[in-house]
Amino acid sequence: MAVSASEHPPVLILLSPGGLALARRLQALMPGSEVHGLRGRLEPTAVDHVFIGTADHLRGLFLAGRPIIGLCASAVLIRSLAPLLGDKWSEPPVLALAEDGTVIIPLLGGHHGAHAIARSLGAVLNVDPAITTAGDVRFGVAFDDPPEGWALANPADAKPFAGALLAGAPVRLEGRAPWLAATRLPFAPDAELLLRVTERAVAGSPEVLVYHPKTLALGVGVERNGDPAELIALILSTLEAQGLSPLAVAGIYSIDLKCDEPAVHAAAEALGVPARFFPAETLELERPRLANPSEVVFANVGCHGVSEGAALAAVGNGGLLVVPKTKSRGATCAIARAPEPFDAAALGLPRGRLTVVGLGPGGAGWRTADAAIALAEMDDLVGYRLYNDLAAPIPAHVVRHDFGMGDEEIRAVKALELAATGRNVCLVTSGDPGIYAMATLVFELLDRAPRPEWQRLDIRVLPGISAFQALASKIGAPLAHDFALVSLSDLLTPWPLIVKRLEAVAAADMAVALYNPVSRSRRQQLEEAVAILLRHRAPTTPAVIGRQMGRPEETVSVVPLSELTPDLLDMLSIVIIGSSDTRIVEKPRGGQWVYTPRGFSGKDSSSMKPVAEGQG
Numbered sequence: 001m002a003v004s005a006s007e008h009p010p011v012l013i014l015l016s017p018g019g020l021a022l023a024r025r026l027q028a029l030m031p032g033s034e035v036h037g038l039r040g041r042l043e044p045t046a047v048d049h050v051f052i053g054t055a056d057h058l059r060g061l062f063l064a065g066r067p068i069i070g071l072c073a074s075a076v077l078i079r080s081l082a083p084l085l086g087d088k089w090s091e092p093p094v095l096a097l098a099e100d101g102t103v104i105i106p107l108l109g110g111h112h113g114a115h116a117i118a119r120s121l122g123a124v125l126n127v128d129p130a131i132t133t134a135g136d137v138r139f140g141v142a143f144d145d146p147p148e149g150w151a152l153a154n155p156a157d158a159k160p161f162a163g164a165l166l167a168g169a170p171v172r173l174e175g176r177a178p179w180l181a182a183t184r185l186p187f188a189p190d191a192e193l194l195l196r197v198t199e200r201a202v203a204g205s206p207e208v209l210v211y212h213p214k215t216l217a218l219g220v221g222v223e224r225n226g227d228p229a230e231l232i233a234l235i236l237s238t239l240e241a242q243g244l245s246p247l248a249v250a251g252i253y254s255i256d257l258k259c260d261e262p263a264v265h266a267a268a269e270a271l272g273v274p275a276r277f278f279p280a281e282t283l284e285l286e287r288p289r290l291a292n293p294s295e296v297v298f299a300n301v302g303c304h305g306v307s308e309g310a311a312l313a314a315v316g317n318g319g320l321l322v323v324p325k326t327k328s329r330g331a332t333c334a335i336a337r338a339p340e341p342f343d344a345a346a347l348g349l350p351r352g353r354l355t356v357v358g359l360g361p362g363g364a365g366w367r368t369a370d371a372a373i374a375l376a377e378m379d380d381l382v383g384y385r386l387y388n389d390l391a392a393p394i395p396a397h398v399v400r401h402d403f404g405m406g407d408e409e410i411r412a413v414k415a416l417e418l419a420a421t422g423r424n425v426c427l428v429t430s431g432d433p434g435i436y437a438m439a440t441l442v443f444e445l446l447d448r449a450p451r452p453e454w455q456r457l458d459i460r461v462l463p464g465i466s467a468f469q470a471l472a473s474k475i476g477a478p479l480a481h482d483f484a485l486v487s488l489s490d491l492l493t494p495w496p497l498i499v500k501r502l503e504a505v506a507a508a509d510m511a512v513a514l515y516n517p518v519s520r521s522r523r524q525q526l527e528e529a530v531a532i533l534l535r536h537r538a539p540t541t542p543a544v545i546g547r548q549m550g551r552p553e554e555t556v557s558v559v560p561l562s563e564l565t566p567d568l569l570d571m572l573s574i575v576i577i578g579s580s581d582t583r584i585v586e587k588p589r590g591g592q593w594v595y596t597p598r599g600f601s602g603k604d605s606s607s608m609k610p611v612a613e614g615q616g
Contacts, residue, residue, distance in 0.1 A: 029124060077094055479576065
């Protein structure tokens with residue numbers, strides 16, 4: 001049984017190992033959810049993320065809109081989040097759950113799914129959640145939290161309306177709403193309190209709650225790079241002219257050729273509904289039901305009507321076209337009605353998304369928040385097998401596509417092809433995707449093989465902490481001044497060109513990070529690189545060696561440049577070699593710090609001007 005959640009995947013919070021087994025059990029029922037544990041109480045390997053300050057961590061999740069399920073005392077959640085409380089309409093769900101699963105208390109966000117999550121958890125754990133909202137307890141309904149596919153037009157009136165019911169007033173139902181009819185409400189045919197169910201834009205009041213079933217499908221067309229404001233204005237004016245509420249719109253639909261059209265997505269965002277797209281062949285099946293078939297449209301896109309066809313395709317054979325195509329200068333709009341509320345996101349295809357994700361050097365703690373969210377929301381994971389392992393935790397619904405080392409172009413093509421089918425794909429790489437990694441290959445493919453379905457994708461690149469940054473942070477600040485990155489691999493770059501770059505870096509007296517310093521068959525390149533650098537800097541120049549950065553096997557060491565040999569390195573190593581100014585600081589209890597001063601050679605620290613924070 002899947003647990004109902006809200007828009008964002010929940011986070012299960014652990015302050016002790018006692019609730020770990022329960023958290024993992026519930027995580028399997030909530031796609032994309034994560035288990036976060038307090039450092040020092042839980043081992044980093046036992047959870048998906050460790051945190052230090054409980055209150056700060058909870059506040060960060062709350063402000064990000066992440067549902068929180070705390071397997072801890074409710075007082076911890078209350079004290080931590082109390083300073084942030086103010087607008088109940090914007091609060092994400094917050095629930096307290098006993099470590100043994102015997103108590104479930106929705107504390108905040110009842111308007112955003114907390115009660116639904118509590119009921120789902122209760123069904124899994126065979127526990128009645130402690131829902132204290134009076135309407136829920138007495139009548140079995142939360143007036144301001146209608147089920148999926150429904151919208152309340154006047155939520156501010158829900159409280160006085162419920163108050164009148166609790167005082168003994170009866171209520172009547174106008175229109176069809178099985179979820180309301182099945183409650184314990186005191187229905188009476190002559191009641192003054194009214195629950196009105198309608199698609200029409202009508203006003204509510206403290207005595208009248210207006211519920212809109214999401215039964216309307218908006219079909220739209222727009223010229224290439226059309227004005228979003230024009231399309232939105234056309235939609236709103238069309239709804240208004242027909243007396244229909246925007247809250248009754250389930251989704252916006254168009255032809256797949258428009259899946260990258262900013263105006264369509266802006267309109268969907270303005271109405272708070274999904275945008276979905278159909279191929280021309282699907283729209284052409286609706287030709288017999290079109291009010292305004294067009295041979296011109298057919299000649300251009302392969303179907304006789306975009307806006308009318310898309311609206312009808314969304315509502316299916318049981319639906320009707322209620323507003324034929326209306327036009328503005330560069331946009332069209334049509335409206336169809338389904339007999340029942342429908343799942344708008346399940347029809348047609350979304351715009352495919354490809355996110356090239358930098359995982360950082362290893363553990364999840366080095367991963368950006370944006371990367372974590374992208375991984376939680378993906379449909380497909382594409383990458384080198386080791387990198388896919390590093391992407392854990394992987395939601396249960398995700399399809400994993402593992403590739404071997406050297407299959408970089410095959411990986412990128414696979415990710416693009418999957419995204420072109422409307423999937424949400426993450427192409428992962430360790431470190432940063434734009435530094436000797438997969439992002440550039442994606443754009444290279446788009447450049448040399450510009451397939452239309454690839455060009456329409458929503459492509460994002462999310463940065464990661466690169467290995468050189470990880471190593472520099474572990475040893476101090478060896479790259480605090482100008483530096484260079486050079487790969488010693490000659491698979492894609494001729495070795496003479498690499499030598500030319502090394503000579504330029506050496507002559508410029510910059511610190512340099514060497515990627516791919518050695519492999520099983522490639523040893524002499526490092527020896528030649530060291531020889532080039534030694535012609536311009538002292539043999540004692542610090543060379544910092546990092547291996548398996550960010551992973552349990554991580555090691556960091558420092559040797560003089562003259563002693564840097566291939567035997568000290570392997571394929572999982574990176575090297576930072578200092579400039580002539582780079583210095584070593586001995587630690588009091590053993591070990592070393594390595595740093596490069598911010599100023600030029602010959603300046604002592606007392607004569608250097610301060611650098612504004614953020615410039616370094």
